[in-house]
Structure formats: structure tokens, C-alpha cells
Amino acid sequence: MAFQITFQPSNKIIFSDQDESVLSAAIHQGVNIPYGCRNGACGACKAKILSGQVHYDTDIAGLSSQEIADGYALLCCAKPDSDIQVECRELSSENTIMPKIFPVRVEKLERLSSDVIAMFLKVPVNQPMHFFAGQYIEFILKDGSRRAFSMANPPHSGEMLELHLRHVPGGKFTDYVFNELQEKTILRIEGPFGSFYLRNEIDKPIIFVAGGTGFAPIKSIIEDLIFKQNLNRPMHLYWGARTAQDLYMANIAKAWANHIPNFSFIPVLSSAENDLAWSGRRGFVHQAVLEDIQDFTDYQVYCCGAPEMVKACLQGFTQQGLSEQDFFADSFNYAASPPAA
Numbered sequence: 001m002a003f004q005i006t007f008q009p010s011n012k013i014i015f016s017d018q019d020e021s022v023l024s025a026a027i028h029q030g031v032n033i034p035y036g037c038r039n040g041a042c043g044a045c046k047a048k049i050l051s052g053q054v055h056y057d058t059d060i061a062g063l064s065s066q067e068i069a070d071g072y073a074l075l076c077c078a079k080p081d082s083d084i085q086v087e088c089r090e091l092s093s094e095n096t097i098m099p100k101i102f103p104v105r106v107e108k109l110e111r112l113s114s115d116v117i118a119m120f121l122k123v124p125v126n127q128p129m130h131f132f133a134g135q136y137i138e139f140i141l142k143d144g145s146r147r148a149f150s151m152a153n154p155p156h157s158g159e160m161l162e163l164h165l166r167h168v169p170g171g172k173f174t175d176y177v178f179n180e181l182q183e184k185t186i187l188r189i190e191g192p193f194g195s196f197y198l199r200n201e202i203d204k205p206i207i208f209v210a211g212g213t214g215f216a217p218i219k220s221i222i223e224d225l226i227f228k229q230n231l232n233r234p235m236h237l238y239w240g241a242r243t244a245q246d247l248y249m250a251n252i253a254k255a256w257a258n259h260i261p262n263f264s265f266i267p268v269l270s271s272a273e274n275d276l277a278w279s280g281r282r283g284f285v286h287q288a289v290l291e292d293i294q295d296f297t298d299y300q301v302y303c304c305g306a307p308e309m310v311k312a313c314l315q316g317f318t319q320q321g322l323s324e325q326d327f328f329a330d331s332f333n334y335a336a337s338p339p340a341a
């Protein structure tokens with residue numbers, strides 16, 4: 001049975017099947033609402049249910065019991081049990097690209113560090129993949145489960161997708177990638193997904209904060225800005241990693257700092273006690289940003305990496321004046337069984 005979903009205040013109406021989440025229905029019917037992980041962990045799709053009932057088939061870590069009591073829901077996991085009305089911030093429909101399922105060929109696998117591989121995927125020639133810099137794709141595994149990885153290349157080179165995959169020891173997909181996957185293998189992906197892309201409406205200086213492979217979507221955004229020669233806003237890139245070898249593309253970031261006016265690159269290492277050659281910043285990356293910037297009122301922040309880092313950035317920066325409206329993040333949650341689209 002299909003249920004009617006009405007978004008407020010726009011009054012847009014869509015329909016979802018009983019087993020489809022509100023977010024999945026919205027994505028496939030062109031309603032652009034903010035979201036990130038699609039598995040109930042990051043909280044980016046939080047919205048208020050004004051009327052009607054929803055249920056969840058999975059755990060929803062991204063919502064507190066108080067928020068549930070106050071009528072909030074995570075739209076990526078909430079499935080309607082009746083017609084519902086949802087109060088929800090919508091993004092511009094100009095920023096909507098319908099996700100599609102693509103077969104892709106693994107063109108090249110390149111070790112970038114002891115636990116990061118760059119994977120280059122060729123999409124079919126007659127089906128170029130359109131996306132916004134910063135978005136991600138999901139691999140569809142044989143059992144139907146999905147794994148999310150962000151594009152590291154800019155959209156204008158969309159016939160070849162570049163991904164940076166960190167090995168999760170014991171992780172189903174990355175174990176396979178690191179131990180078995182061969183070049184020329186055909187995989188299935190769906191995308192693009194996500195609302196982690198640059199907001200150009202205002203010209204505030206940008207702080208990029210990357211943790212580990214959180215560098216990937218930020219690289220996509222910066223290379224897109226370079227391609228479009230849209231480099232008027234001052235940009236500060238903080239890249240946090242454990243050791244120097246984990247800054248697997250530091251040379252690219254240094255080249256940006258050398259060539260782009262008003263661009264600074266601040267690498268920060270958290271586990272480099274024994275690295276006496278390291279003369280750069282030490283500690284957690286969010287702390288380095290907080291040391292450098294006392295008042296965030298006039299900044300926009302784009303933050304990507306481990307959930308703990310993203311939370312620490314949001315908390316620390318908003319305490320020092322950042323508006324939540326100026327904080328954009330993709331939280332790299334682990335996703336053993338995200339909901340099917």
C-alpha cells in the first residue's frame with residue numbers, strides 16, 4: 001500500500017511504498033532533503049513528523065530518546081505506517097541528480113598507504129555519471145547490502161571515478177578489495193548520493209576539515225573549484241591523520257597551497273610521538289582548528305571523516321560562534337546493512 005508524504009512548509013507531496021523509507025521515496029521522486037549516511041547513524045536527515053506514524057526496521061543511533069519523544073524521525077530509516085506530514089528543510093531542486101545503478105569496471109587499483117587504496121572505476125561510455133563534487137556512491141554487494149564511498153575526482157572527469165578506500169580490518173567489502181579484488185572486475189554501484197557539496201550562495205571563507213580518507217570528497221570539491229576557476233573565497237584545509245604516511249596525498253594539498261591565492265594547508269598528526277622528523281602540528285585535527293580560529297561567525301565549515309571527529313568539530317566550532325547552518329559534513333559511519341534504496 002502506498003502512503004502519501006507531505007513535506008512542510010513546501011507542501012510537496014510524494015508517495016512511498018510500505019517498505020520504502022521517506023528519504024528513499026524523496027530521492028527517487030525529486031524532493032531534495034539533507035542527508036548523509038542513509039543508515040540511521042549521522043542524524044543529517046532528522047526531521048519532525050507533524051502527523052501520522054512511522055516505524056524503523058533498523059537501529060537509529062542518530063536520534064536521542066528525547067528527540068523521538070519530541071516527534072523527530074530519521075527520514076533515511078523511517079517507513080510510513082500511514083499518510084504523514086513532515087516538517088523538513090529542503091535543498092534547492094537545482095542540486096538534484098537522480099541516482100542510477102551502473103555497472104562499473106575496476107580500471108586501476110593503486111596503494112596510497114599501508115591501509116588506503118585508490119580505486120579507479122570506469123563507467124559505461126554511454127552512461128556518464130553526473131554528480132556534485134563531494135557526493136558519494138554505494139557499492140551494491142552480492143547479498144544486497146551496500147557500502148558508501150565518496151568520489152575523490154571532480155565531476156567533469158565523471159567517466160572515470162576515483163575513490164579512496166580505507167581498509168577496515170574484518171570489514172566485508174574492504175577486506176575483499178584489499179585481498180582479492182583484481183583490476184577489470186565488474187562491480188555494481190548506485191549513485192550519486194548525499195548533500196555534502198559546496199554551497200555557493202554566500203562567499204564566507206571556507207574551512208575544510210578532513211580526517212583520513214575524508215580527504216576524498218574534499219579533494220573533489222577543491223579540484224572542481226580549480227576547474228571552474230572559482231577561487232575567490234579564502235580556503236583553509238586541515239587534514240588530520242595518525243602518522244605522516246596516512247597523509248597519502250599531501251603533495252597535492254601542498255601544491256594547492258603553493259598555487260592558489262588565499263589557500264592554506266595545515267596537516268595535523270595525532271599518533272606521531274616517535275616521528276622526530278615531523279615539524280608540523282600534532283594532536284587532534286579539530287583542536288588545531290580551534291587553536292587557530294577563535295570566532296567562527298564568518299566561516300563556513302565542510303567536514304568529512306570519522307563520526308567522532310565530525311561530532312567534535314560541530315560541538316567545538318558552534319561553541320565558538322559557528323552557525324549550524326554553516327556546518328556541512330559527511331560522517332563516515334560503518335554500514336553493515338544500510339537500507340536498500
Ligand SMILES: Cc1cc2nc3c(=O)[nH]c(=O)nc-3n(C[C@H](O)[C@H](O)[C@H](O)COP(=O)(O)OP(=O)(O)OC[C@H]3O[C@@H](n4cnc5c(N)ncnc54)[C@H](O)[C@@H]3O)c2cc1C
Binds near residue numbers: 165
Ligand atoms: C556517506 C559515506 C561516505 C563514505 N566515504 C568513504 C570514503 O570515501 N572512503 C572510506 O574509506 N570510507 C568511506 N566511508 C566509510 C565506509 O563506507 C565504511 O568504512 C564501510 O562500512 C566499510 O565497509 P566494509 O564492508 O569493509 O566494512 P563493514 O563490513 O561495514 O565492517 C564494518 C563493521 O566492523 C565494525 N568496525 C570495524 N572497524 C570499526 C571501527 N574502526 N569503528 C567502528 N566500527 C568498526 C563495525 O561494527 C561495522 O559494522 C563512507 C561512509 C559514508 C556513510
Ligand code: FES
Binds near residue numbers: 035038040046075
Ligand atoms: S541518519 Fe539519516 S542520513 Fe544519516
